[in-house]
Amino acid sequence: MDTVVDILLLAFLAICAISILRLRDLFAMTMMFGLFSLISAGLFTTMDAPDVAFTEAAVGAGISTILILATLAQTSRREQATPARSKLVPLAVVWVTGAVLIYGTADLPAFGDPEAPVHNHVGPHYIQESGKEIGIPNVVASVLASYRGYDTLGEVVVVFAAVVGVMSLLGLRRRPPGLRPARGKPDPNDVLKVIATMVVPVILLFALYVQFHGEYSPGGGFQAGVIFAAAIILYALVFGLDKARQVIPPKVLNRLPAVGVLIYGGVGVVTLLLGGNFLEYYALAEDAKTAQHMGILFIEIGVGVTVASVMLLIYFIFSERGRGKRPDEENSDGDGDGDGDGEGAVSRDAGGTA
């Protein structure tokens, strides 16, 4: 049964991927992209990875899709016809690479084989010993927050670095010269407002549950962070950017990614000061399991704060940038798509040099 579901979901994924490739209307492509992520989240669930499925559903179907839409609002809605160059070279590259990879899988152990090397290395240790060593049922959380705490610190720093990159590319408040502020206020449908008012608090509550119950059920800082951000983004989409900005003032939000990283690193420094190694939680309390619980709780809070604030900041930066762009100046350089709604219009230099 599992096999049938598996193959069906993978087939759906392939269909979505091909339609992403073929659709010229980029808005439609973005919707297919959201669907693609949602189906892959389903696939992760059938493969016994609920933590991954949570993250993929919130990130892929929620945040990535919104980011691509925000980019489209500032670029153009339609893809141009591909120039009439030969498709043979890309096709050849893809077929050869695919064939080599498929040849390579011949040496892999069979799908689901319990004797596979990957299941005979550190995996069994985590499953058999983490109950005694860490004392929490969710093995994924033990590995993430305790056994491989260094790695996770690195990942959090990468996420932090990414938001610094986006900020330096797009700026937080700055609008490109020549842009007026948006005319008129967004006036969403009443039905949307009522539904959003009911749904957003529930999502926020669920995010907190995922954050603090992550030791006992699927969840943790990464998942909670993206779910929390998705709730606020939904609020911003329905009630407008300004209202959402009032909920979390920019002054606070801009600092939160760093605060999260500092909480995480701070736990490491505290364990050092208490006489342990960096991120060795045993120094935190007398009882080993209590110490592990405390350490995991604190660093998961750090992760949650950084991830949630980074996702929100990225969304705010993209939509601030896109606001007030005038569609009527479109096509000064022959972009060739005519419909022009929501298109960015900043071709200051480009029109002249082209």
Added chain:
Amino acid sequence: MSFFEHYNYHLAIVLAMIGLYTMISRTNLVKKVAGLNIFQVSVFILFISLGVIEDGTVPILSPDHEVYSNPLPHVLILTAIVVGVATTAVALALVVRIREAYGTVEEDRVHEQDDAL
């Protein structure tokens, strides 16, 4: 037959190749980013497939179960997803800046303008 024991890996590779083809055959930068994401998801599927054990269950310890899927790929991939969206955001920010500087997000037009300089 052993070839069909690897169906999950094969389908992940098919997805990866669709993503790769999207990246190298299309000139629209937004579409290239979408292709990159397809490729990325296929890698996630490959990793999670490696962690699956026959008759295993979700790696949350409980007295009722003996066999659990391998938690290590789950940890690697769930952090990779979040890092992936953050780097995708950087890519899209670059696309927005390219649009502002060149007035287009089609790769060949950007090259034309560069060549004209």
